Amino acid sequence: MAMPAPAPISLLRFGAMTRTAPHRTSLAAAFVLVPSLVAAACTSDDPSTPETTAPAPSTTEVPARVVDDTLTIGLLLPTADPVLGQGLVSAATEAVTRVNAAGGVLGRDVRISIQDEGTSAVTAAAGIAALLDDDVDAVVGPSSSLIALSTLDDLVSAGVATCSPTASALALDDYPDEGLFFRTIPSDSLQAIAIADVAERTGVRNVAVVYVDDAYGRPFARAVEDALSEGSRSVDAVETFGFVRSDGALDALATRVADSGARVVIVLAASDDGTAVLEALSRTDFGSLTDIVVNDAFRNPAAQPLIQTLDPALRDLITGLAPQAQSNDDDRPFDPPGLFAAHAFDCVTLIALAVTLVRSDDPAQFASQIPALTTGGRVCDAFDGCAELLDDDRDINYNGPDGITELLQVGDPARARFDQFVFDETGRAVFVRPVVASSV
Numbered sequence: 001m002a003m004p005a006p007a008p009i010s011l012l013r014f015g016a017m018t019r020t021a022p023h024r025t026s027l028a029a030a031f032v033l034v035p036s037l038v039a040a041a042c043t044s045d046d047p048s049t050p051e052t053t054a055p056a057p058s059t060t061e062v063p064a065r066v067v068d069d070t071l072t073i074g075l076l077l078p079t080a081d082p083v084l085g086q087g088l089v090s091a092a093t094e095a096v097t098r099v100n101a102a103g104g105v106l107g108r109d110v111r112i113s114i115q116d117e118g119t120s121a122v123t124a125a126a127g128i129a130a131l132l133d134d135d136v137d138a139v140v141g142p143s144s145s146l147i148a149l150s151t152l153d154d155l156v157s158a159g160v161a162t163c164s165p166t167a168s169a170l171a172l173d174d175y176p177d178e179g180l181f182f183r184t185i186p187s188d189s190l191q192a193i194a195i196a197d198v199a200e201r202t203g204v205r206n207v208a209v210v211y212v213d214d215a216y217g218r219p220f221a222r223a224v225e226d227a228l229s230e231g232s233r234s235v236d237a238v239e240t241f242g243f244v245r246s247d248g249a250l251d252a253l254a255t256r257v258a259d260s261g262a263r264v265v266i267v268l269a270a271s272d273d274g275t276a277v278l279e280a281l282s283r284t285d286f287g288s289l290t291d292i293v294v295n296d297a298f299r300n301p302a303a304q305p306l307i308q309t310l311d312p313a314l315r316d317l318i319t320g321l322a323p324q325a326q327s328n329d330d331d332r333p334f335d336p337p338g339l340f341a342a343h344a345f346d347c348v349t350l351i352a353l354a355v356t357l358v359r360s361d362d363p364a365q366f367a368s369q370i371p372a373l374t375t376g377g378r379v380c381d382a383f384d385g386c387a388e389l390l391d392d393d394r395d396i397n398y399n400g401p402d403g404i405t406e407l408l409q410v411g412d413p414a415r416a417r418f419d420q421f422v423f424d425e426t427g428r429a430v431f432v433r434p435v436v437a438s439s440v
Contacts (some may be wrong), residue, residue: 072138073092075115078119088143088166088340090337091336091345095352096112096348106356124142125150125151137355145168146169152172161180165343165344171215172187184343184407186323186418190412191295195266202290208262209266210253210266211242211267212269245273250279258281266292271300296323304429308427318423350373354366357390370411371407377397379397
């Protein structure tokens with residue numbers, strides 16, 4: 001019999017990492033965490049990852065769209081991926097089915113159009129072109145952060161509302177989206193707050209942040225450092241160590257970190273670079289280290305053999321944080337099966353509710369209303385009940401399957417659940433407990 005899941009730790013931080021510029025826009029019974037390709041939807045282990053900076057704001061006006069009173073939602077997801085893509089597609093399709101069973105929107109059934117995101121910007125661009133030819137009003141996807149950064153401008157330029165259920169890149173925080181892009185997975189900037197919270201809960205006052213010195217690691221490290229330095233925290237000193245992987249460099253880095261006096265070390269990197277840092281630390285005497293906190297990429301199964309070979313005394317110090325991919329809560333009224341499936345379900349439901357609210361399928365009108373549907377009103381968790389409240393001119397607070405859906409005005413989750421995990425003697429990532437982090 002499975003042991004009951006522990007209660008989530010709520011980590012509420014006031015003011016940390018709140019973005020003000022409106023660019024508009026789970027020790028319980030062992031639980032094996034999701035595979036590497038899931039993490040790849042959020043962050044990339046590809047050493048050739050391009051600079052993940054958002055493009056400069058476009059001065060091109062969003063074109064007027066043909067409003068036909070029929071909401072058409074396109075799915076741009078990796079349909080051939082049996083682990084990630086198929087669950088996302090099924091959840092989004094189920095959401096459309098439920099909307100239509102409740103009467104649809106604007107008096108008509110919601111149409112759905114599906115295209116394969118594939119594995120590259122090229123395949124995704126072809127899918128976007130096909131969706132635009134089908135006159136979609138909104139798109140659920142892309143799943144990949146890198147693909148989103150490469151292709152989102154095509155959707156924004158076409159005036160199409162877009163919701164990603166899995167693209168967590170911090171570079172998307174300030175994407176010039178003309179108020180048309182939002183996402184239901186937490187940004188890496190919120191993961192940074194969760195990591196800082198876990199580090200602070202150790203009670204340690206001196207922390208070292210070790211990060212890969214590239215376009216992924218630098219902003220992530222800055223976000224963690226900012227969160228650690230937030231005024232209400234008990235952390236006194238934060239020392240940062242950037243690295244570029246090369247022969248002998250990591251041993252020197254590990255020695256510096258072990259000799260730094262820090263008791264908590266946070267390691268931010270893709271799984272290959274990150275495990276190399278852990279291997280180098282394993283060759284030291286660990287100095288005064290009592291805890292090591294790592295990011296989501298470390299649960300990549302490809303890292304398991306390397307984690308297994310670490311000094312057991314070091315391995316036992318490691319804990320990690322990753323966006324929750326699948327709920328372990330049997331009490332939820334509806335939780336679509338599949339990795340990050342609840343996020344895809346939320347994308348569709350929020351789009352349909354926004355159209356219901358403004359009584360128009362024009363993305364320029366409904367997209368900006370989506371965040372307000374998740375806070376400050378009457379709590380509801382399904383389209384039918386929420387739509388009834390909207391029809392009665394009541395404000396709503398859509399919570400969805402995970403029970404805590406809440407978006408900032410800029411379109412990113414204000415709070416989210418994360419999986420805290422550790423590693424067993426085989427190097428396998430094992431679920432510990434859910435952690436709730438908040439940016440407001």
